[in-house]
Amino acid sequence: MLASIGFETVLTSFLLALSGLFSIVNPVGSALMFAQITADRSQAERAELSRRIGFYAALVMLAALWAGAPILNFFGVSLAALRIAGGLFVAAFAWTLLNAPETREARKHAEAEPEAGENLAEVAFFPLTLPFTTGPGTIAVAIALGANRPSEPGDLAGFFIGASLAAMAIAGMIRLAYGSADRLVTLIGPVRARVLGRLSAFLLLCVGTQITVNGVSDVLGPLIASQRV
Template sequence: MQVISALASEILLVPVTLLPIINPLSSASVFVGLVGAREGLARQLARQIAINSFVMIVATMLVGTYVLTLFGISLPVVRIGGGLLVAATAWRMLGARADSPPSPAEEQAAALSDEQPLQQAFYPMTFPLTTGPGTLAACVTLGAHSGTVTPLHMVSGVLVAIGGALLVVLVVYYTLRNAIKLVTRIGPNGAVVMQQLVAFVLLCIGIQLVWAGWLDLTASGAAA
């Protein structure tokens, strides 16, 4: 029972960490600019973005640790670096103005013709608008492990990556799937309030990651 509880906690940690970074509401307006008022196209494009995001999250969580090992980067350093990047992203979100100009990727997406939205399912809608550098850095941190990797650790890691990524992309899919209604109902003021709340949660997550990495570094230094 403890194993199942621990596995469930690790799976839930993935959407809790990634969704504030992804913040699918922030790309909802760009999504609506691509699909217009066509509900069928919205479902199709949202499904493709969710599939692309699922593959990227799972692959990064499973392979990221081995890439770090190849370059000789330790797990505590990954946690600190990922936490700093997440916190920096949150700080920029907290300081962003509602009337600030969109990013180049958003401008490019919003300027595209509605006849070819599916061609933009990966770039820019999946990367960087949905799973950008901050998301991938957090995925590496979530998938990082230390010590000897046993078959049980490998199986649990795969389950956590798949289960957590599935929860994330389900939220992304249903948010984008209903983006036309959401953008209309929330309005510009509601979007600003939502962004500020999400940014604060994201800042706390980044600080927590940095603190965990620092504790690991000090513990390893004391042991040496």
């Protein structure tokens, strides 16, 4: 099956989506904040929350990856324009993370603070999945990755298989990181988490730049080719 689709396409798409989504979601850094937000809950409740959040995060990322670009195309936004805009947004977001990560962390912490009396089912999706874990930035990255899909049928299938596997892998990381958040706090600490966040932000900046370059190539390629004729 993978041989007919193209294993290289699956692997390349998996690595690209994994690096982009990991950089924006940052499961380790988010787990440190998750431990603070849920400090008043029992270990069993935190484990249940981590399972629910991992499942909901997978649904959010897969929906944005598969349906985000077609929905925008329905409204007349071309694939090239979507790649350029999405790549620029991702790159700008990554630049912000590189320069002021503490500001973003404080905003996410405030957005995810649960109201008194809310039960697990209520807080697992909102606000702990949206917007805390997979917020607008993650959705924008997933849509931009989906817009970067190839046009050939065989490569297209390989792309979505690889990207979908990456989204599910990130969801699995979220579940594991959140489920062991207390141990991560002790093992990593806030300083190392910030270093990891900076490295992830730089990787995300590279991903956003690559997506933008692909979009610009889609626009300028036919124009350059027509001038040579």
